[in-house]
Amino acid sequence: MRSPTSRFFCPMALLSHGWARDVGIDIGADGRIAAVTSGSVSATGERLAGPVVPTLSNLHSHAFQRAMAGLAERAGPGDDSFWTWRTQMYRTVALMRPEDIEAIAAKLYVEMLKGGFSRVAEFHYLHHGAGGVAYGDPAETSHRILAAAATAGIGLTHLPVFYAHSNFGGAEPGEGQRPFLHDVDGFLALLDRLAPACREAGATLGLALHSLRAAAPGEIAAILAAETTAGPIHIHVAEQEREVEDCLAWSGRRPVEWLLNEVNVNERWCAIHATHMTPDETQRLAASGAVAGLCPATEANLGDGIFPATAFRAAGGRLGIGTDSHVATSVAEELRLLEYGQRLRDRRRNRLVAGPGSSAGRTLFDAALAGGAQACGLAEHGLSIGAPADFIVLDGAHPFIAAAMDGGEGDTILDRWLFAAADVVRDVVVGGRFAITERRHAADEAIDAAFLRTLRRLQ
Structure with a gap:
C-alpha cells in the first residue's frame, strides 16, 4: 500500500x-x-x-469458503440444496490449516477491494483444527484473519462466532461441525483474548451467534449478558425454509419472530439473510433498527429464496450487502442481483427506487452504504x-x-x-x-502464489 x-x-x-x-x-x-x-x-x-x-462495507463473509467456490456445482443423486452444499463445505474444512485460512482470506480481501469494498465483517466460525482439536492459541485462526486483512489493507470488523449445536433444542453437533464449537465460557474467553489484538490492528471487534439452530436460548442469554465488546452482533436467521419448519416444530414460532420476541434486537444487530419472513415479521424487523444483511449471489447459488426487500424498505428497513460464500466478490454483482431478484419475483422493473425519476443504482448504493457501515460498527461513513x-x-x-x-x-x-x-x-x-x-494490489503476485498453493493442497 x-x-x-x-x-x-x-x-x-x-x-x-x-x-x-x-x-x-x-x-x-x-x-x-x-x-x-x-x-x-x-x-x-x-x-x-x-x-x-x-466504498461500501461488506457486512458478511466466511473467508475460508472462497477456496471451495465452484466445487459444489455438480448434481448429486437427489435434489441439491443448501444442506447438500454444506456437506462439501465440511469436507473442505476438514483439510484446512491456519496458514490456509490466512492465504485464502488475503486473496479474498484483495478481490473485495478490487470489487469496491473497503471493509469486511468476517463472520468467523472456523476456530479449531480437524475433528475439533484445539490449537495452542485459542485465537489462532482469528489472528490469521487479522494478518490477512493487514496484508490486503482492508478494514476489518471481526465477528467471532458462537456455535454449539446442530439443530434447534440443543441437538448434538455432527462430526463436520467440531472445528466450529465453543461452550459459553470458552467463547467469552476468546472475545476477551481478541480485544487487545483487534485494538492494536485497528479492527472493530463484535460477535456473532451462528444461528438459532446452533445456539440455545440459555446460551444466547448468557453471552449477551456477559459480552463487553460494544460492537455489532450478527446472526444467521430464516435463511432456509427447512430452518423455518424446524423452528416452528421446536418453539411454535418462526425464527425471526422468536428472535424479536426473546432478544432486544436493536441497531447493534444484523440479521443475516432473513429470507423467509411473514409481512408482520418484515414490519417488526424493519422497526427494530437492525440491518438486514443480504448476500444475493450466495443466496441465489444456494437456492435460498428472495428477500422481501421492497416491503422491507417500504417499512423503513435498513439493509446492506455481503458476499458470504464468495461466489461473487464485488459491489456491482451483489447490488445488481439484489435488484434483479425483486424484478423477477414481481415481474416489474426498477423495484428498489426512492420514487418516480429516481435512479435504481443510486437508491441501492445509498442504502447499502449506510446499512453496511452500521452493521460493521462505523460511526461515520461516506x-x-x-x-x-x-x-x-x-x-x-x-x-x-x-x-x-x-x-x-x-x-x-x-x-x-x-x-x-x-x-x-x-x-x-x-x-x-x-x-x-x-x-492492481502491490502484493498481487505473492498473494496469488500462496492462494494457489493452498488450492492445490485442498483439492
Missing part, C-alpha cells in the same frame, strides 16, 4: 449531500477526511483518474468530514463512465457501473492510502 496522500483532486465525487464537480479532499494524519471542497480550481493534490464514490478516507475511483476513460461524466448526471455513473459495466473500479483508497492502483 502506498504512503498516505494529504490531498486528492476529483473531477466528480458523490458527497454526503449529492454529486459535485472539481472536488478537493484533504486527508488528516489519522486517515480520515479533514476537509471537502467542491468547485475547487486548485490543481494541487493527486489528481484522480475518474469519478469518486465512497465522503464527509471525520469519516475514514475510503473511496473508489471509477475509470474515467471507460466509455460508459466518460459519457456519463460528460452528461453531468452523476447517478447515471452509478447506473452504468452497477448495471452495465461492472469492471470499472480503477483505484481504491483506504484510510487515505492506495490499496488498489490501476486494478
Whole structure:
C-alpha cells in the first residue's frame, strides 16, 4: 500500500449531500477526511483518474469458503440444496490449516477491494483444527484473519462466532461441525483474548451467534449478558425454509419472530439473510433498527429464496450487502442481483427506487452504504468530514463512465457501473492510502502464489 496522500483532486465525487464537480479532499494524519471542497480550481493534490464514490462495507463473509467456490456445482443423486452444499463445505474444512485460512482470506480481501469494498465483517466460525482439536492459541485462526486483512489493507470488523449445536433444542453437533464449537465460557474467553489484538490492528471487534439452530436460548442469554465488546452482533436467521419448519416444530414460532420476541434486537444487530419472513415479521424487523444483511449471489447459488426487500424498505428497513460464500466478490454483482431478484419475483422493473425519476443504482448504493457501515460498527461513513478516507475511483476513460461524466448526471455513473459495466473500479483508497492502483494490489503476485498453493493442497 502506498504512503498516505494529504490531498486528492476529483473531477466528480458523490458527497454526503449529492454529486459535485472539481472536488478537493484533504486527508488528516489519522486517515480520515479533514476537509471537502467542491468547485475547487486548485490543481494541487493527486489528481484522480475518474469519478469518486465512497466504498461500501461488506457486512458478511466466511473467508475460508472462497477456496471451495465452484466445487459444489455438480448434481448429486437427489435434489441439491443448501444442506447438500454444506456437506462439501465440511469436507473442505476438514483439510484446512491456519496458514490456509490466512492465504485464502488475503486473496479474498484483495478481490473485495478490487470489487469496491473497503471493509469486511468476517463472520468467523472456523476456530479449531480437524475433528475439533484445539490449537495452542485459542485465537489462532482469528489472528490469521487479522494478518490477512493487514496484508490486503482492508478494514476489518471481526465477528467471532458462537456455535454449539446442530439443530434447534440443543441437538448434538455432527462430526463436520467440531472445528466450529465453543461452550459459553470458552467463547467469552476468546472475545476477551481478541480485544487487545483487534485494538492494536485497528479492527472493530463484535460477535456473532451462528444461528438459532446452533445456539440455545440459555446460551444466547448468557453471552449477551456477559459480552463487553460494544460492537455489532450478527446472526444467521430464516435463511432456509427447512430452518423455518424446524423452528416452528421446536418453539411454535418462526425464527425471526422468536428472535424479536426473546432478544432486544436493536441497531447493534444484523440479521443475516432473513429470507423467509411473514409481512408482520418484515414490519417488526424493519422497526427494530437492525440491518438486514443480504448476500444475493450466495443466496441465489444456494437456492435460498428472495428477500422481501421492497416491503422491507417500504417499512423503513435498513439493509446492506455481503458476499458470504464468495461466489461473487464485488459491489456491482451483489447490488445488481439484489435488484434483479425483486424484478423477477414481481415481474416489474426498477423495484428498489426512492420514487418516480429516481435512479435504481443510486437508491441501492445509498442504502447499502449506510446499512453496511452500521452493521460493521462505523460511526461515520461516506465522503464527509471525520469519516475514514475510503473511496473508489471509477475509470474515467471507460466509455460508459466518460459519457456519463460528460452528461453531468452523476447517478447515471452509478447506473452504468452497477448495471452495465461492472469492471470499472480503477483505484481504491483506504484510510487515505492506495490499496488498489490501476486494478492492481502491490502484493498481487505473492498473494496469488500462496492462494494457489493452498488450492492445490485442498483439492
